[in-house]
Amino acid sequence: MRKLTLVTAQTIISAAFEKAESLQLKPLTVAVLDAGGHTIALARQDGASIMRPQIATGKAVGALAVGVGSRWLNANAETRPHFVQALNGVSGGAIVPVPGGVLAKTEDGEILGAVGITGDTSDNDEAAAVAGIEAVGLVADCG
Amino acid sequence: MRKLTLVTAQTIISAAFEKAESLQLKPLTVAVLDAGGHTIALARQDGASIMRPQIATGKAVGALAVGVGSRWLNANAETRPHFVQALNGVSGGAIVPVPGGVLAKTEDGEILGAVGITGDTSDNDEAAAVAGIEAVGLVADCG
């Protein structure tokens, strides 16, 4: 299994910020987690509000929890709200089930980690995460 | 009272995995709990995502919590969401109210424990749990 290194995680963050700048997004917070859900690197841009680190991390944790990008959780929150509420419970309140938590996979489908971004719309947050993941040659799974 | 032994719990897990293989299900996680809601054995197949142990356990806990398979909780989550949310609260976030938490009963209705499975669709998870319970000569209560 390949591992996400700190250098790779920092490159993901830089690429996500570049994408955000090109889209003129609001200040973002980016969290990059390893396959076990543990933070490798996190960055909160100037002007981002105070709980953004937890939200960014929660999106990435949600994706890793179920093995699919957090857009899947967002859809389930509408069709099966009791499942997503329960997932919130068993995770100790650690998940944020909206788009923007994107799995970083190898070409053969192995999950190396996840990127969670928050600050702009969920769709834009997700676009920045995808840009970051693809910048290091990995495959983005949005859910 | 008869008790679920570790050997029985491990046989349930093996039988559930055999059923899953015959149905070509995704990687499953199986938890077998005793009548008091305490884990006897748990197994997470290769490739299952990281929060599957909590989800599998939460389905089994949910079934034991109300004395009926977790399919009953799933139905109640639609008709009486406030009850299921409250159950989530009083349990400290320990229940997962979707199908796949199945009680293991004796022929005369005594609850010996519960099996919780997650990884594929809830219906398939439940089918694997039933196969495991019936493999050891017990009665499955899906709710």
Place this chain on the structure above:
Amino acid sequence: MRKLTLVTAQTIISAAFEKAESLQLKPLTVAVLDAGGHTIALARQDGASIMRPQIATGKAVGALAVGVGSRWLNANAETRPHFVQALNGVSGGAIVPVPGGVLAKTEDGEILGAVGITGDTSDNDEAAAVAGIEAVGLVADCG
């Protein structure tokens, strides 16, 4: 990176139980966690008390938290009790800082996961964990 498979985890558990039988230990509970601290397999022997799964898991989590076997945490609990209390806090009460949480490493020092055992004395719990880890050709780090 190699990963601990379910088959390997189950072999570790069987070998730990064999060791326990040879030493005539009390009923044990064994948890095998991956490198990210997520349970792969758990088994509680008949007669073990109800919170043993949490204790076994907590020993393994403690070892992974700081990257050294939980005997190190036990020593620190005497010399720096405030550090171990704080580790308990930041982990959300997830660690059990006594011997019996043993890292499973490759020969070149990579951590593949951890084994936590409880039920007999901490020293005996640890001996069973070491036997399990060595039975699959890995290196045990007791701390």
Place this chain on the structure above:
Amino acid sequence: MRKLTLVTAQTIISAAFEKAESLQLKPLTVAVLDAGGHTIALARQDGASIMRPQIATGKAVGALAVGVGSRWLNANAETRPHFVQALNGVSGGAIVPVPGGVLAKTEDGEILGAVGITGDTSDNDEAAAVAGIEAVGLVADCG
């Protein structure tokens, strides 16, 4: 009030890692928090164990909690353990009262944030934090 920007936080982290390299320290995790105790940036070096982000953050939170570097909390943990335990309680388990949580101040004493580092000995962790803070022209308060 001056604020710690993301660029400044990232410079602090880079300088701390340079210091660590010159001292040949073990893999470190560095958290940089603003004056409100909210993470601006975090980086975990390859090989650092999984709970290091919480420990690094907890040291910085502890320093900000009482307005003095976490070395002061470490000393208090010996002379007034009940106070440090209580601080752990009221903070919801968020503090780690050992050296390595260092305040970043202006020359006239205003607290702009804190740096928490973990991975090597507490003394070395603290030395790396001081190097990071001084690299951006701020004053380090170790406690």
